[in-house]
Amino acid sequence: MSRVLLLNPPGTKNYIRDYFCSKLSKSHYISPPVTMLALSGILAEQHELIVLDAMVEALSRKQCLARIRAVMPEAIITLVGAASWDEDRAFLEEVKNATTAYITAIGDVLLEDTEIRLEEACGIDAALLNFATPDILALIPRPDGRIIPNVVYRGLDGRGYVNGGITKLQGEFHIPRPRHELFPLRRYRFPFMVSHPMTAVLTDYGCPFACAFCVMPTLGFGLRPLCEVIEELIFLKNLGIKEIFFLDQTFGVQGKRTLELCRAMQQSQLRFKWSCFSRVDVLKHDMLEVMAASGCHTIIFGVESGSEATLARYGKRVKLERIQRTLAACRKAGIRTGATFILGLPGENEVQARTTLALALKLPLDFAAFNVAVPRARTGLRAQEIAAGLIAREESIMDQSGRQGAVSTRELPAGKISALRQEAIRRFYFRPAYLLRRLLCLRSWWDFKTQVWDGIGVLADAWGREK
Ligand code: SF4
The missing domain is CATH 3.80.30.20 (tm_1862 like domain)
Structure with a gap:
C-alpha cells in the first residue's frame, strides 16, 4: 500500500479542469471533478488516499506546496488542463523539486502529442489517458518498465517514453465507489x-x-x-x-x-x-x-x-x-x-x-x-x-x-x-x-x-x- 495524493493544482484564475476539458469558470462555481472522484474509487481500494483540491480551497501555490510537503506522498495523480498548462507545469516542477513523489497527470492537453507535452513539463513523469479503467494502478508507486494501456511514461533509463496508447472504452465498465467523503463537498457549487x-x-x-x-x-x-x-x-x-x-x-x-x-x-x-x-x-x-x-x-x-x-x-x-x-x-x-x-x-x-x-x-x-x-x-x-x-x-x-x-x-x-x-x-x-x-x-x-x-x-x- 502506498500513500497517494489526488490533486487539483492551484491556479491564478478560476480554472475548471475535468473530464478532458479545461476552461475558466464562467462565474464563481467549481463542481467536484469527476475525474478525481472516479480515480478515488479505483485508488482507495489498494492505497492510502489523500485528496487535495487546491482550486476549490482557493490555495495559493505556496499553501498547496506546504500541504503536499506535510503529506509526503509516494505518488501524486494530478489534474492538468490546456487552459492552465503554463501554470500547471510550472507548479508541478516545484512539486517535483520539493518531493520524491512519482507524478502522473491527466487532462485534455495530454490527449494528443502526449510525448511532446511531457517534454514541455519536466515535473510530470507520466500521463494517464483514461480515468474509467484501473490502468492507473500499474503506475503506483512507480512503473516497472512494462507497457501500460492508456498510459505514457518516461523511460526508466531516462530516455524516451513507454507509450501504451489510448484505448476506446466499450461495453460495461466498473468504478469502485468513489470516495466522496474525502472531498471538501461543502465548498463545491x-x-x-x-x-x-x-x-x-x-x-x-x-x-x-x-x-x-x-x-x-x-x-x-x-x-x-x-x-x-x-x-x-x-x-x-x-x-x-x-x-x-x-x-x-x-x-x-x-x-x-x-x-x-x-x-x-x-x-x-x-x-x-x-x-x-x-x-x-x-x-x-x-x-x-x-x-x-x-x-x-x-x-x-x-x-x-x-x-x-x-x-x-x-x-x-x-x-x-x-x-x-x-x-x-x-x-x-x-x-x-x-x-x-x-x-x-x-x-x-x-x-x-x-x-x-x-x-x-x-x-x-x-x-x-x-x-x-x-x-x-x-x-x-x-x-x-x-x-x-x-x-x-x-x-x-x-x-x-x-x-x-x-x-x-x-x-x-x-x-x-x-x-x-x-x-x-x-x-x-x-x-x-x-x-x-x-x-x-x-x-x-x-x-x-x-x-x-x-x-x-x-x-x-x-x-x-x-x-
Ligand atoms: S459528441 Fe456527445 S458529448 Fe460531445 S457534443 Fe456530441 S452529443 Fe455532446
Whole structure:
C-alpha cells in the first residue's frame, strides 16, 4: 500500500479542469471533478488516499506546496488542463523539486502529442489517458518498465517514453465507489443547483455520438452497471448529500436503463435534486416525466447552432423543430432547461452566428452558455483547423469558455467572435422578461443564493476583458 495524493493544482484564475476539458469558470462555481472522484474509487481500494483540491480551497501555490510537503506522498495523480498548462507545469516542477513523489497527470492537453507535452513539463513523469479503467494502478508507486494501456511514461533509463496508447472504452465498465467523503463537498457549487451539499456522479463514460468539435467520441462509450450507481447513491444519501449532478456527457442514451435508474431512485427513497447534460433527440417525452418525478430539476442540452446546415456539417444531426419540442416538453414536465451554443465555428460568418443568437433568444430557455469553437485535442475540428492552416499543430490553448479569447476563422477574426459572444450573453441574460421569470422560478434559498452569485459572474463575463 502506498500513500497517494489526488490533486487539483492551484491556479491564478478560476480554472475548471475535468473530464478532458479545461476552461475558466464562467462565474464563481467549481463542481467536484469527476475525474478525481472516479480515480478515488479505483485508488482507495489498494492505497492510502489523500485528496487535495487546491482550486476549490482557493490555495495559493505556496499553501498547496506546504500541504503536499506535510503529506509526503509516494505518488501524486494530478489534474492538468490546456487552459492552465503554463501554470500547471510550472507548479508541478516545484512539486517535483520539493518531493520524491512519482507524478502522473491527466487532462485534455495530454490527449494528443502526449510525448511532446511531457517534454514541455519536466515535473510530470507520466500521463494517464483514461480515468474509467484501473490502468492507473500499474503506475503506483512507480512503473516497472512494462507497457501500460492508456498510459505514457518516461523511460526508466531516462530516455524516451513507454507509450501504451489510448484505448476506446466499450461495453460495461466498473468504478469502485468513489470516495466522496474525502472531498471538501461543502465548498463545491454548480450554477443550476437548488440544494446543498452537492456532488457529481457518473453512470457512463464518453459518448456514442460523433460531433466533430467534441472530444468525447474519441474516448469510446461505456456504461456503468446500475447496481454500482445505486450503491453510490445510497452512500451519498447517508452522507447527507442533497444535490447530484449526473456528469454523463449525454445522460439517458439508453432509455430503458435511464427509466430503471429513475424508478430505482424513487423506490429506494433516494430523493435527491438533480441535473444533467443531454441531447434533445435522446430524451423522450415520457422519460422526462419520470426524470422529473425522481428529482430532476434542470437539463442542459447541447444546442450549439441556429443553423441546421452547421449542425449537420459538424456531425450533430438535430433538427431545430426537435429542439423546440423537447424544450417545451421539459417545461411541461416542470424541468428547467439550459443550452450550450458555439460561436466561431469555421464556415460560419457573422450572419450565421447571429442566427444562433436569435435562436437562443427565441427558445424557452432558463440558462444559456455561449462558448467559442476551440480546436480541442483529438477532435475532427482540430484536424480540420490544422489542415486549413488556421492553427499551428503546437497550438494548445483550448479554453472553450471563450474567456481567454477565440480562434480566428476565414470568416471571422478572433476579436469579432469574442465580441459576438459577449453580446450574446448580454442580450440573453439582461432581458427584463427573462430576469422576471428567473425571479419567479426560484426554488429554494440555495437557488436564490446560487443565482445571485452566478449573476455576478455573468455580469463580469458579459462586460469583462479577461484574456
Ligand atoms: S457534443 Fe455532446 S452529443 Fe456530441 S459528441 Fe460531445 S458529448 Fe456527445
